[in-house]
Amino acid sequence: MRxxxxxxARRKALTSKSPETKSPETVLVEKLLPESKVRQIxxxxxxxxGPLPHPDIFKQYADVITDAPERxxxxxxxxxxxxxxxxxxxxxAQVRDNRRAHWMAYxxxxxxxxxCFGLAWLGKDLLAGTVMGTTLVxxxxxxxxxxxxxxxx
Numbered sequence: 001m002r003x004x005x006x007x008x009a010r011r012k013a014l015t016s017k018s019p020e021t022k023s024p025e026t027v028l029v030e031k032l033l034p035e036s037k038v039r040q041i042x043x044x045x046x047x048x049x050g051p052l053p054h055p056d057i058f059k060q061y062a063d064v065i066t067d068a069p070e071r072x073x074x075x076x077x078x079x080x081x082x083x084x085x086x087x088x089x090x091x092x093a094q095v096r097d098n099r100r101a102h103w104m105a106y107x108x109x110x111x112x113x114x115x116c117f118g119l120a121w122l123g124k125d126l127l128a129g130t131v132m133g134t135t136l137v138x139x140x141x142x143x144x145x146x147x148x149x150x151x152x153x
Contacts, residue, residue: 051076052072052073052076053072058072105142109135109139112131112132112135113132113135115128115131116128116129116131116132116135119131
């Protein structure tokens with residue numbers, strides 16, 4: 001790979017020191033390209049996270065509409081109350097569903113035990129034992145699944 005020879009003007013620009021307090025890159029650009037204008041642009045970025053606007057911005061809403069801050073707060077409070085009400089109703093529905101599932105399971109187990117005793121009374125010991133065994137296995141599996149589910153939650 002060949003290197004290009006630098007002209008004397010460029011060599012001086014690269015090696016000379018500037019008495020000003022400019023960055024070396026700025027000095028180099030000004031010496032190499034004197035006709036170009038170097039501009040600096042400053043940008044300010046700020047962020048705010050939350051359900052309400054930043055307090056400074058919140059105050060400025062009153063300049064546009066006098067009661068805007070109160071209206072915004074009222075909407076926020078109403079929305080928060082609505083969210084809490086929905087959460088409470090969802091939990092109540094889940095409790096009702098769990099209670100219903102427990103009663104159904106209890107009813108099925110009682111029915112299976114009554115069926116086992118009835119079959120045993122009629123002399124169908126093998127069938128009664130099979131129904132009792134499958135019922136007990138189902139109870140144990142349901143118990144273990146509920147314990148495993150509560151550990152992962």
